[in-house]
Amino acid sequence: MYIKRYLHDQILTHLKNKDGLDRVLLLYGPRRVGKTTLINQLIKDCSLKSKFFACDDPETRDLLSGISLAKLKKLVDGYDLLVFDEAQRIAEVGTMLKLLVDYVKGKRIIVSGSSSLDLSNRISESLTGRKITFLMYPISLAELLAEVGVDNLLVETDRGMRFGFYPYLYKLKEDKDIEDYLLELSQDYLYKDVLEYQHIKNPEQIRRLLVALALQIGQEVSFTELANTVGVDQKTIMRFVDLLEKSFVVFRLQAFSRNLRTEMNKSRKIYFYDLGVRNALLKNFNNFELRNDKGQVWENLLIVERMKRDAMKR
CATH class of the missing domain: 3.40.50.300 (P-loop containing nucleotide triphosphate hydrolases)
Structure with missing residues (x-):
């Protein structure tokens, strides 16, 4: 398609x-x-x-x-x-x-x-x-709507919360093939530029950080906790997150406040550009109704779809 x-x-x-x-x-x-x-x-x-x-x-x-x-x-x-x-x-x-x-x-x-x-x-x-x-983002629900129509959009939304919205997935018919593709994508290839640009020979720390971030979507992120989880110092964690942002794997969203000073001091949440990548990192492709992280998945979907919609209006 x-x-x-x-x-x-x-x-x-x-x-x-x-x-x-x-x-x-x-x-x-x-x-x-x-x-x-x-x-x-x-x-x-x-x-x-x-x-x-x-x-x-x-x-x-x-x-x-x-x-x-x-x-x-x-x-x-x-x-x-x-x-x-x-x-x-x-x-x-x-x-x-x-x-x-x-x-x-x-x-x-x-x-x-x-x-x-x-x-x-x-x-x-x-x-x-x-x-x-x-x-350029992964495929948006608005783009899907134009192709599949209103009647099929709910099915595609459920599919997207499992497998994400990378274009190549729409050429694959079997769930196993989709899962294999996403598991391969979520390995070194996705953040190849981070590894090459920073000359990081052992990507294990990046992988552990991504898994930790995948578990924390929808929650305020503590760099201190992430440093303890990954086993590196806080400065390294902040550098890795910045690099992953610039490689379009994750993005940070600052808390909103009507007081600018308060907003600057508030913690941030970190979301994934694509839920299929996030689910591949956790090796969890369960249907939405069977997931124990429904709220996190739904929140990530809404945030990134809003970003896609804003980009379409430019």
Whole structure:
């Protein structure tokens, strides 16, 4: 089942209008959330002559890393749309993009990344005011509604609270295949960028932290307790949580207060971008009515769906 993503029309509008010229359309999102699929669909629909760079490929990385302006101009000559997929893999990516925007006029540029760990800083410094940022979430209930209709939405919601909303899951029919996919995803691959960027050779501490966070969704988080659970100091826990946020695995939500000073001092809750990943970490794919964590699962669903809805309104 193909599910049209809301970002498709938003990005396509920029590609077709003049405001997309000589600017970078920056597409962030978790790994396997469908960024490359979306980009390929946009390439088909925009009717622009396109050049696609798969930056996960070592040869492409070598080609683009430290490239001179003269070689860059020659490489992209004749193309209207340039796509750099997983651009965080390119050394000096900010410099390369700045060269394109400043000296190679008349191009539309899409840059995607599964992590904002390093890419955001390098691009922000060099492209201030010349980029438009989009965050791609797992599939939303609103997107599902457009495909399955009201009558089937409740079934899909129950399914989502078990398995989450990653696009590839909708190609799988058997629960066992879905569970195997999520168990594989919830291992090192999901937070590969954290391990590589911080040169963490033993991911066990990250895994223990994620399991602890999965058990605590809907509760105010104590970094001291997490440090004791994982067996590291509090500073390390705070660093790991920050890295997991920037890799779009979890996000923090601050408590609301009408008093700004009180709000700043209140604890935060931590939620998962996708419940399927969270349930895979706990190895618990039980149906919603059989779960002993119904309240936590429901709260996480409502929070992240509200974030998706807000993103759709931009």
